[in-house]
């Protein structure tokens with residue numbers, strides 16, 4: 001394995017023309033279509049989009065955990081190393097070591113039949129070659145870092161003996177054990193109550209300051225995005241429709257979908273009761289994406305060309321990219 | 331404009347059954363199995379018209395002859411000179427019949443028992459399922475063999491005996507399914523809409539049970555055929571001159587070295603049928619399981 | 624004016640089989656523990672609380688879908704809690720429910736028309752086929768479904784559309800009371816707004832009374848006239864919407880409001896607050912005294928000793944906290 005030195009100007013993760021499709025009995029499902037983006041060191045990229053817009057499949061593609069009927073095309077460079085087409089053994093060395101993952105349901109990564117200590121030490125012993133005693137010491141430190149009270153004793157418990165929020169913390173601790181350079185979080189707080197969600201988000205912010213890793217944070221809660229991310233990527237129908245730094249995106253949303261999304265969130269800080277703005281229609285069927293813009297059925301600003309031609313993702317100002325034909329008008 | 335146009339023509343929906351059917355059609359293994367099974371069934375049903383010989387007709391001149399086109403015994407003859415082709419088909423009749431009827435018996439008892447226990451729940455469920463547990467613990471093969479020894483070999487006894495073993499599984503499966511269905515929100519929604527209990531069972535529970543029942547039936551039939559074959563192999567199955575695949579295999583196995591065809595043909599049919607049922611069952615299970623939705 | 628719905632000290636307790644083989648000690652889970660409120664015709668009461676605090680059980684208790692332990696429920700002047708199952712079934716046309724999981728609440732083997740027509744078959748059996756279909760198509764149009772989709776099956780619709788089907792089924796009998804049990808929690812933001820708008824429209828049209836359950840104060844803010852906050856089966860605060868958001872008095876209500884992330888990076892990043900610590904205690908053995916005391920930032924000794932009672936601190940503003 002050639003060792004490529006890290007350089008200052010190389011992004012941590014660089015995804016180019018990524019396509020993920022699934023072969024099903026009903027035809028080809030195009031879950032991720034021609035996605036290109038990069039994540040810098042220490043940056044938090046927020047990914048928003050409707051259910052089924054391909055967010056999870058995007059990150060599963062990155063760590064090569066697609067379902068068996070999935071197919072991957074394009075290029076994913078992590079620290080300069082190409083991940084597409086890499087041998088499973090090598091990918092394993094990166095996954096869990098250099099890239100950590102947390103999921104919506106903690107029980108997808110935690111094994112209910114093993115104690116937390118056993119699972120955490122195993123990761124460290126496998127990836128970092130520590131012996132049991134020091135692995136356990138490290139694990140307890142990590143559990144302390146995610147604010148699990150009485151970590152010393154709790155580490156010998158089974159996952160089901162923890163409450164929902166605690167389990168999520170354990171999973172975060174496990175993902176951070178090897179101090180990964182990239183942490184991928186797929187809706188880590190969606191299933192939690194708001195009060196617990198607030199704890200988890202606060203924790204993640206704190207941990208990022210402590211460890212300085214990059215984060216890809218998937219969520220469909222724009223409030224969470226506003227609080228945690230540096231850069232935001234809005235996905236629709238497996239494509240990027242807009243990407244911008246967080247302040248820019250919220251202050252100056254350009255894509256009609258982003259705009260609609262921002263307006264349809266019921267907000268606590270504005271006077272209520274008036275009608276909510278809503279985006280009419282339903283999300284597109286990934287089996288039969290329209291030839292033009294995927295949002296065309298629901299877009300109220302559509303122009304004739306939208307039906308025929310896919311809009312290109314264009315940089316309209318530094319770091320602000322939009323895929324909409326309106327942006328190409330003179 | 332688009333709206334009014336669309337409103338004028340009603341769109342036909344695709345039910346889960348139609349979906350499943352489509353998916354089954356795309357499953358090559360299951361489809362092949364259906365075709366093979368259909369051919370076997372046709373042969374078995376049409377047996378008397380396909381062969382000039384009777385199944386109990388003895389040809390004293392041709393004992394244990396090898397398959398040959400010239401003398402018309404295309405599968406050869408057995409040790410008493412009966413045509414093996416027609417005997418194999420008649421044996422198939424018996425085996426399939428045992429399989430289907432015994433499965434039906436277990437189906438009826440099992441669904442009634444399981445659905446009642448599951449839907450009523452509580453103490454009734456407890457008692458009914460404990461009975462099933464107790465019956466499970468009985469050494470059934472032994473019991474069947476005893477029955478046969480006492481009452482003599484009787485084909486109806488075989489149906490009943492086998493059906494009586496298999497309904498236990500059916501009852502357990504149906505009960506489990508009913509329990510989960512009962513707690514589904516659509517059943518609660520129906521209750522909230524004022525629908526009465528019998529109607530809920532009929533309109534909501536039973537149709538949703540059918541999928542798993544169908545799969546289970548296709549997997550039970552081969553199991554029953556095997557049990558019958560086993561009994562026949564022990565010499566406890568159907569009575570001469572009637573026969574079944576199991577009985578034929580038993581006879582064939584006795585002089586396997588000198589007349590291998592007497593074993594190979596019935597065994598081949600038996601194996602093919604079992605394979606077919608299992609493939610269809612698996613195919614149905616995949617087709618009916620709306621996992622990827 | 625008479626109230627459409629009055630719930631008085633409603634309790635729904637579940638008996639949980641205990642452990643131990645010889646002498647199992649049954650435990651009591653107080654899912655709903657003494658809730659009282661009333662509801663005018665045409666009014667919406669929002670009910671908010673974390674997962675497991677008994678919101679759904681309250682809804683089910685009112686509808687008679689779970690047995691009520693004690694208390695009374697008056698719908699349009701009639702006591703429901705002690706009616707026989709048969710008598711209760713007759714009243715069901717006046718109260719309907721929309722569930723959280725849009726797909727799970729629709730029978731997968733029935734077509735849309737069969738699903739929506741089911742209550743009609745029970746309560747208006749005299750309708751002939753044509754009239755029934757007409758009614759079904761009418762209500763489908765009202766909730767924003769194309770009437771030509773009448774023969775499709777639930778799995779052929781998206782989540783938002785399935786929820787519309789559920790709403791159509793609930794409305795086809797023109798009920799007086801509609802209980803919405805987290806109708807938008809499972810939906811995407813853009814679809815959520817559609818459904819909330821639809822429910823608001825319909826309520827105005829039909830002068831429906833609504834109980835709107837949610838775990839999120841921001842959704843409730845949009846649709847309710849009054850809001851009730853629940854914690855571990857008990858009411859902690861109830862008042863008009865504007866008052867609740869302007870002047871929340873119970874520490875739990877405040878924590879809930881603070882915890883909601885605001886979709887504006889400038890505000891969200893400058894928000895100074897301490898999220899509530901810990902998780903919801905097990906409802907099987909709730910803390911003594913005030914059930915919120917394990918997480919309450921203001922808890923004092925008296926909170927452990929004595930449970931606070933509901934007090935009306937100003938007109939129509941009820942709080943149960945010693946220090947409100």
Ligand SMILES: Nc1ncnc2c1ncn2[C@@H]1O[C@H](COP(=O)(O)OP(=O)(O)OP(=O)(O)O)[C@@H](O)[C@H]1O
Nearest residue numbers: 022024029031050051052053054055056057067286
């Ligand atoms: N193994 C698979 N076979 C076929 N289609 C699949 C498979 N896995 C995912 N898909 C489809 O890919 C699309 C994208 O799914 P994905 O899980 O990425 O959505 P998502 O944006 O994460 O949504 P959510 O917010 O609900 O998690 C969906 O339409 C899904 O049905």
Ligand SMILES: Nc1ncnc2c1ncn2[C@@H]1O[C@H](COP(=O)(O)OP(=O)(O)OP(=O)(O)O)[C@@H](O)[C@H]1O
Nearest residue numbers: 637652654673674675676677678679680681838906
């Ligand atoms: N049939 C039942 N038997 C026993 N316990 C039950 C039953 N139904 C609900 N519970 C318990 O009652 C408590 C309240 O449940 P409920 O479903 O009403 O909560 P909820 O507020 O609706 O939560 P969510 O937001 O998750 O829907 C929970 O602890 C639950 O486990």
Ligand code: SF4
Nearest residue numbers: 293296299306324325
């Ligand atoms: S490309 Fe056209 S349809 Fe798509 S978002 Fe822009 S204006 Fe709307």
Ligand code: SF4
Nearest residue numbers: 913916919926944945
């Ligand atoms: S009574 Fe005490 S513990 Fe309960 S909410 Fe009030 S201050 Fe907190």
Ligand SMILES: [Mg+2]
Nearest residue numbers: 055056057186
């Ligand atoms: Mg996902």
Ligand SMILES: [Mg+2]
Nearest residue numbers: 678679680804
């Ligand atoms: Mg609930």
